[in-house]
Amino acid sequence: xxxxxxxxxxxxxxxxxxxxxxxxLGLAQDGLAYxxxxxxLCSEEGKAFLEQDLRDxxxxxxxxxxxxxxxxxxxxxxVLEQAGMNPYLMQMVNLREQVAWVTKEPEQAxxxxxxxxxxxxxxxxxxxxxxxxxxxxxxxVLVLGxxxxxxxxxxxxxxxxxxxxxxxxxxxxxxxxxxYEELFPDLECGPCMLEPLMGELLHGEYAGNIELLTLxxxxxxxxxxxxxxxxxxxxxxxxxxxTCIGCGECVEACPVAGKNPFDCGMGEKKAMAFAFPGALxxxxxxDPALCTRFTEGGECRLCSESCPMGADVVRYQDAETLVExxxxxxxxxxxxxxxxxxxFPQLGYGVLPQVKTAHELERMLASNxxxxxxxxxxxxxxxxxxxxxxxxxxxxxxCSGICCQYAFKLNxxxxxxxxxxxxxxLYREIAxxxxxxxxxxxxxxxxxxxxxxxxxxxxxxxxxxxxGEARVFVAGGESLSADLVVLCPAVVPGxxxxxxxxxxxxSLDRFGFYEEMHGRIDASSSKMRGIYLAGACQGPADIQRAxxxxxxxxxxxxxxxxxxxxxxxxxLFASVDPELCSGCRVCLKVCxxxxxxxxxEKGVACVSSVLCHGCGTCVAACxxxxxxxxxxTGEMILAEIEGALK
Amino acid sequence: MKGSINARKGEKRRAAEPFxxxxxxxxxxxxxxxxxxxxxxxxxxxxxxxxxxxxxxxxRIEPVFIMKxxxxxxxxxxxxxxxxxxxxxxxxxxxxxxxxxxxxxVMLQMGVERERCRFDYVSAGEGEKYAxxxxxxxxxxxxxxxxxxxSAGGEI
Ligand code: SF4
Ligand code: SF4
Numbered sequence: 001x002x003x004x005x006x007x008x009x010x011x012x013x014x015x016x017x018x019x020x021x022x023x024x025l026g027l028a029q030d031g032l033a034y035x036x037x038x039x040x041l042c043s044e045e046g047k048a049f050l051e052q053d054l055r056d057x058x059x060x061x062x063x064x065x066x067x068x069x070x071x072x073x074x075x076x077x078x079v080l081e082q083a084g085m086n087p088y089l090m091q092m093v094n095l096r097e098q099v100a101w102v103t104k105e106p107e108q109a110x111x112x113x114x115x116x117x118x119x120x121x122x123x124x125x126x127x128x129x130x131x132x133x134x135x136x137x138x139x140x141v142l143v144l145g146x147x148x149x150x151x152x153x154x155x156x157x158x159x160x161x162x163x164x165x166x167x168x169x170x171x172x173x174x175x176x177x178x179x180y181e182e183l184f185p186d187l188e189c190g191p192c193m194l195e196p197l198m199g200e201l202l203h204g205e206y207a208g209n210i211e212l213l214t215l216x217x218x219x220x221x222x223x224x225x226x227x228x229x230x231x232x233x234x235x236x237x238x239x240x241x242x243t244c245i246g247c248g249e250c251v252e253a254c255p256v257a258g259k260n261p262f263d264c265g266m267g268e269k270k271a272m273a274f275a276f277p278g279a280l281x282x283x284x285x286x287d288p289a290l291c292t293r294f295t296e297g298g299e300c301r302l303c304s305e306s307c308p309m310g311a312d313v314v315r316y317q318d319a320e321t322l323v324e325x326x327x328x329x330x331x332x333x334x335x336x337x338x339x340x341x342x343x344f345p346q347l348g349y350g351v352l353p354q355v356k357t358a359h360e361l362e363r364m365l366a367s368n369x370x371x372x373x374x375x376x377x378x379x380x381x382x383x384x385x386x387x388x389x390x391x392x393x394x395x396x397x398x399c400s401g402i403c404c405q406y407a408f409k410l411n412x413x414x415x416x417x418x419x420x421x422x423x424x425x426l427y428r429e430i431a432x433x434x435x436x437x438x439x440x441x442x443x444x445x446x447x448x449x450x451x452x453x454x455x456x457x458x459x460x461x462x463x464x465x466x467x468g469e470a471r472v473f474v475a476g477g478e479s480l481s482a483d484l485v486v487l488c489p490a491v492v493p494g495x496x497x498x499x500x501x502x503x504x505x506x507s508l509d510r511f512g513f514y515e516e517m518h519g520r521i522d523a524s525s526s527k528m529r530g531i532y533l534a535g536a537c538q539g540p541a542d543i544q545r546a547x548x549x550x551x552x553x554x555x556x557x558x559x560x561x562x563x564x565x566x567x568x569x570x571x572l573f574a575s576v577d578p579e580l581c582s583g584c585r586v587c588l589k590v591c592x593x594x595x596x597x598x599x600x601e602k603g604v605a606c607v608s609s610v611l612c613h614g615c616g617t618c619v620a621a622c623x624x625x626x627x628x629x630x631x632x633t634g635e636m637i638l639a640e641i642e643g644a645l646k
Numbered sequence: 647m648k649g650s651i652n653a654r655k656g657e658k659r660r661a662a663e664p665f666x667x668x669x670x671x672x673x674x675x676x677x678x679x680x681x682x683x684x685x686x687x688x689x690x691x692x693x694x695x696x697x698x699x700x701x702x703x704x705x706r707i708e709p710v711f712i713m714k715x716x717x718x719x720x721x722x723x724x725x726x727x728x729x730x731x732x733x734x735x736x737x738x739x740x741x742x743x744x745x746x747x748x749x750x751x752v753m754l755q756m757g758v759e760r761e762r763c764r765f766d767y768v769s770a771g772e773g774e775k776y777a778x779x780x781x782x783x784x785x786x787x788x789x790x791x792x793x794x795x796x797s798a799g800g801e802i
Contacts (some may be wrong), residue, residue: 094698592738617735620708645697
């Protein structure tokens with residue numbers, strides 16, 4: 001076997017301390033075919049020299065003694081390829097960062113270099129030609145969740161010409177902000193802000209690229225990056241969506257009503273109803289939990305009969321369906337929930353009528369809410385309790401980030417509707433960072449009708465009813481009376497986050513939010529290849545952040561899953577020799593990516609080369625020696641050890 | 647693995663030579679190897695006695711690699727992983743830590759002192775820590791002297 005060595009002097013960086021001539025002499029017994037030096041092997045001239053020299057010498061294996069492989073392994077692998085060699089027949093030795101720059105004595109440096117090169121020589125002899133497998137990919141994308149993050153992700157992808165399947169659990173899109181009439185930081189109207197987006201998604205130039213599935217959830221997903229097959233469960237709307245014009249005649253005609261979940265049960269809605277006035281898509285939905293045909297087996301057909309578009313637009317016979325879609329990537333944008341305030345019995349939530357959450361107050365104030373925007377019944381003395389569950393080791397140790405802002409926004413809304421209102425904020429910390437965030441806080445602080453005071457711990461607060469009003473007791477301090485106590489609960493993971501995470505095999509962080517590839521520099525990818533994250537499902541987020549993450553996730557999809565570009569798989573994955581595998585399944589347990597599956601027919605494990613990241617954990621764990629890590633086989637590592645100790 | 651570790655090449659060394667410990671360092675590609683590079687970038691000198699074997703993840707390290715290193719003449723082995731929670735592959739470092747704890751006990755039974763077989767964490771930024779760990783390791787192995795022989799059997 002002809003093994004050639006290229007010694008990069010790195011100017012004087014390496015050669016000054018590690019004399020190449022002495023290294024060459026030190027390796028005299030090691031069967032090297034040739035030893036060549038070059039001033040800067042990574043320079044354009046260096047690469048051209050290397051390429052030409054490889055063509056002339058035609059070595060079987062190459063060792064490059066230079067800098068760290070973390071910097072230039074890929075560079076030299078490309079040169080090998082250009083010279084017509086398989087790039088995996090090369091081994092780098094790090095003589096710069098790990099020898100020349102850290103060793104004092106030239107003699108010692110030469111000796112250390114010789115040992116390292118010996119290890120590489122023995123190892124490289126065992127290295128094999130590996131091929132990067134290429135796979136066809138589906139370029140369409142599944143987006144889960146129709147809030148700001150999901151909307152922005154879908155639109156960005158659709159504008160780039162991608163087919164998008166947008167799956168929304170509820171009957172309408174827009175997420176939470178579409179319910180809020182004035183948003184922090186600048187009191188912009190939520191629906192006004194989102195409607196152009198939603199309009200574009202439903203009817204715009206690229207609407208044809210987006211398939212919107214409302215009342216739907218992901219039921220199952222198979223496959224991997226580039227080739228997911230998703231099964232989506234669709235609950236029926238009991239309506240021919242294509243024919244319905246959203247005139248609402250059926251809603252008028254419907255004789256039964258029940259609690260409206262969009263108003264937190266405070267208002268009523270019909271069995272056949274819009275999710276809320278102005279909901280998009282502009283289609284009512286029939287709620288089988290309210291409709292007497294379903295609850296009592298009745299024969300009411302009033303909605304169907306009233307429909308001007310025909311008797312068969314309302315379709316009572318519809319049932320749940322499963323649809324399947326092939327996609328290359330998945331964007332999870334399922335949002336978050338609010339902490340359950342009944343966790344704090346002393347605050348009286350759910351028991352005292354005077355205690356509400358901030359979300360409920362939003363609906364109470366909304367013109368499309370249960371009180372139709374009528375301010376006449378508004379409370380005059382309002383007390384906000386901030387950080388309900390946030391910044392609390394016993395509950396949620398993190399700051400939820402949005403509560404201060406919406407609390408001071410609600411302060412402003414109450415004040416504008418009720419100039420005589422008296423408002424008190426009890427807070428633990430004020431968080432209002434960013435170029436626009438402090439305005440509402442500062443205006444609340446300057447407002448003579450608004451008081452702010454700090455409390456120590458939630459356990460020290462209690463709310464009781466006395467004479468029809470709420471009294472809030474603060475440990476060691478005052479007691480405050482209010483007509484309404486508004487709780488600002490912590491932002492927590494969505495209720496289904498765990499189940500969906502398990503389905504997608506996306507890991508959760510210690511709070512139950514989806515875990516990012518890297519919290520700061522790679523926050524739009526999950527740790528599962530091909531599954532991206534956006535919005536509050538990965539942590540508390542305001543609209544700006546959610547929308548940005550939606551675009552970021554779409555950007556990640558666009559650059560990683562490129563139409564027409566095959567998926568190139570690095571061959572550094574594990575594989576199982578079925579002859580040796582004993583079927584103990586240890587590897588299935590240790591693989592952090594669930595890349596190993598079990599073929600129960602043959603009774604052996606097998607590794608998916610797409611899902612495997614090549615860590616080799618399963619290889620080290622296999623008691624039968626059946627599992628092998630390509631390019632990092634036991635033989636290669638043992639050879640390297642042997643060489644380094646020779 | 648058959649054969650005891652006393653047929654060691656290390657013993658061929660001439661007695662007159664001052665003892666220079668030979669140590670194999672297993673470093674993961676992402677944190678510890680990068681930490682070693684960082685020591686280089688900062689030009690922090692440390693003794694040349696450690697030969698580095700790079701693996702993608704410390705989770706890849708089989709006990710047999712360590713046994714083999716001792717058998718081939720190493721006087722010490724040091725395994726350096728990413729800090730808990732920082733593993734590039736989620737938890738390979740923790741698997742390595744578990745395996746190491748077990749192996750260290752076996753090694754002890756075979757007469758290999760604890761200091762000869764160490765496990766620690768080094769992040770990509772901890773060049774100083776890397777240099778310090780290597781220095782300490784070399785010094786403590788130097789104090790122990792060459793690894794003479796490993797008790798009978800050697801079958802793992
Ligand atoms: S650990 Fe090894 S023997 Fe056990 S199932 Fe996996 S490959 Fe087969
Ligand atoms: S090498 Fe790592 S990622 Fe690949 S199958 Fe084994 S444990 Fe899983």
